[in-house]
Amino acid sequence: MKFVFGVEYDGSIYHGWQKQKSVLTIQECIEHALSKIANSKIEVICAGRTDKGVHAITQIVHFSSLIIRNEEVWFTGLNSLLPKNITVLWLKKVSSNFHARFSALSRSYRYIIFNRKNRSSFLKNYYFHVRNFLDIYKMKTSSQFLIGNHDFSSFKSSGCQSFSSRKNIFSLIIYRINDFIIIDITANSFLYHMVRNIVGCLILVGLSKKKPEWVQYILQKKDIKKTYSTVPAQGLYFLFASYPDCFSILNQSFLLKKNNLFTHFFSNF
Template identity: 55%
Template structure:
């Protein structure tokens, strides 16, 4: 309750959390930018129409240009009472077909999409085949050279734990600290697809793509496994290490404390992507 003009009135502001799925091909990343089309721009515009007032959203992880998501989480403040169906179906009616709100719910005022997150999960999908895929061309990265996933996995384990990941930090990254904690990295093969599944407390700009780009060099056996440890120890982001293309990268989930009761995402995708992402 607040006091206004000597009268008590009830603060009706509500905090709503939403889950967002998108194909990043046609967008300049998540974050709103002048003269560029972004995911945030479209979502805020659509939500504002449903709320009948300007909406500003805060997301859990700002994905790069061309990166996809099946698990983005964001929150916003509104005075308008709408049921979850209105926030989902109504907002989707104003969104491009490659951006979808998949769930919505009222959350505690203590919830923050970014700062309440415990960890983030990304999957990077490589199509390891000499023949390209016509159907999934923009949803994965092709590598025509056979990749040694045993060596890739061994190299990846040097990154587990809390380290200074400056060598994997983009020169354009604005983060002051390059210390991050990688909780786990799994690399496995499914038919012609090689998937790198990486979980960390947070990521820097291009960090996942730089790690995967380095792993691909090791998988091609152009570098040995210890090269990854050397890169980590150098703590130098002027090494010009290879950056894997954006189109193979998916933000798959954001993990929060259980008491916030953030939904577990189960989304239908084209068969191959669905099988890969939800193994």
């Protein structure tokens, strides 16, 4: 039987999603918990692997097991065995042809910037602090050059293993909530560090160090040698992934409610 679940996690103390030798990862924790419930080895696959320090609001994960357990046993068992900073939000059976990675139509990430002169002693692992004022109107203007199907070679980092640098950004939304600037990006898929590199460029525009058209120049240059900084991992969140309706993967009203709760938290900080 195959199951799919949504999971949120605080990536602060983890060395990313993918299991590795001698370091703690999200995948390792989840597989260890599932294998305990099944009394046999279980491996999981996610919609989009996250790096060290990156968080997830709703990561999508699937696994298969020959061991018969109902949905409630898997769900309750996982949350009882997982660390408190990893929480399964929902779990359900899914058809055998579903794949968390390859069935995904899009993936969405969120980056959070704390834009105030003085840093905060709180939430330091959950945003990137930029002390000088950011002009989000300029950032919005420059972001429009990135919408659509392009070769994003200029926005990948060395070590990228993607077969193609051509990706399709469906939306790039930038807005401010008090001292926080939120950047939401949705694309069919992403290159290594692509979101963090895009945000690094947008920050230079927001600081008026570069004109909005400079982002278009960087895009068209297709040069992996950077003239900007890759922003830190702690401000990045895997937001969610979308799938064909036939899989009925995610209750959109649940996601909207959860997303509103998340932004409400930051608006009242």
